[in-house]
Amino acid sequence: MAARLQRPSWKDWRLVVGVLLVLVAIVAGARVVAAADDTVPVFAAAHALVPGQPVTKDDLTSVRVHLEDVAASYVDASDPVDEGTFALRPVREGELVPASALTGPDGVHVKTLTVPVDPTAAQVLVRGSVVDIWVNAERKEGSGSAFGKPDRVLDSAVVARVPEQKSLLGAATVSVQVVVPEDTVQALIAAVDRGDKITLVPAAGSPLQDAS
Numbered sequence: 001m002a003a004r005l006q007r008p009s010w011k012d013w014r015l016v017v018g019v020l021l022v023l024v025a026i027v028a029g030a031r032v033v034a035a036a037d038d039t040v041p042v043f044a045a046a047h048a049l050v051p052g053q054p055v056t057k058d059d060l061t062s063v064r065v066h067l068e069d070v071a072a073s074y075v076d077a078s079d080p081v082d083e084g085t086f087a088l089r090p091v092r093e094g095e096l097v098p099a100s101a102l103t104g105p106d107g108v109h110v111k112t113l114t115v116p117v118d119p120t121a122a123q124v125l126v127r128g129s130v131v132d133i134w135v136n137a138e139r140k141e142g143s144g145s146a147f148g149k150p151d152r153v154l155d156s157a158v159v160a161r162v163p164e165q166k167s168l169l170g171a172a173t174v175s176v177q178v179v180v181p182e183d184t185v186q187a188l189i190a191a192v193d194r195g196d197k198i199t200l201v202p203a204a205g206s207p208l209q210d211a212s
Contacts, residue, residue: 039064041077042096048128048207049091050160051179052110055081055102065096075099090128090158092207111185112160115198116173122162122200123209125176129159130206133178133188136197147197154184156203176200 043060053059062077075081075097088103115133125131133154136147161177178200180188191198202208 038066038068040067040071042067042071042074043077043081044096045091045093047093048126049087049097049101050128050158051087051089052108052112053087053160055085055087057081060097063096073098073100075102090130092128109182110179111182112177112179113185113188114175114177115188115192115200117176117198117200119169119171119174122174122176123165124202125159125162125200126207126209127159127161128207129162129200130156130203131159131178131200132203133157133180134199134201135188135191136199137191138195138197150197150199153187153191154180157200159200 041062041064044063046059046061049055049059057080060075060077060081067074081102082104084105085102086105086108087101088107089101091097091101132152134150135153136150138145139148158179159176160179163174163176188198
């Protein structure tokens with residue numbers, strides 16, 4: 001007579017292992033879902049932001065990231081930025097936008113100034129480059145002129161606009177727009193009007209034109 005089939009018992013180790021595997025899969029899936037729910041929408045810079053520029057939706061892109069306890073330090077992308085928002089400090093392309101990097105119109109204390117520079121120095125610069133501004137005062141010597149010792153007149157100015165690379169060929173000087181504090185504008189304009197030599201020296205770690 002054939003042996004009677006018995007129903008699986010909880011004591012059957014194969015059944016126990018199967019149940020454990022199912023439980024593990026459920027827990028792992030729950031953790032994945034929970035982790036996905038931890039992301040928050042914040043704004044990243046669609047291109048380099050420079051101090052003093054108006055910031056609109058076209059300058060930003062929404063991304064979802066894990067920020068945990070520091071989410072409040074970045075600009076929430078759940079709502080568009082307010083009209084009349086300006087960049088307070090430089091933000092590189094693709095960088096998450098810190099809340100401290102944006103301000104209202106009353107918080108802007110910089111001006112954009114155009115200065116003539118050597119094309120060789122200008123060719124490595126990009127929008128958002130951080131530079132020190134050096135000035136060589138022009139001195140009259142007999143029937144000619146010469147430049148004196150260079151002085152660093154400003155640290156960490158931000159480049160707002162550079163000429164196209166093709167315009168650098170054969171030019172004696174090219175115009176570069178830099179963002180400077182309001183209280184330095186007069187001195188820099190005076191240097192330009194005197195014909196002093198202005199040199200923009202990139203700061204360490206500054207974004208620059210890819211030489212390749």
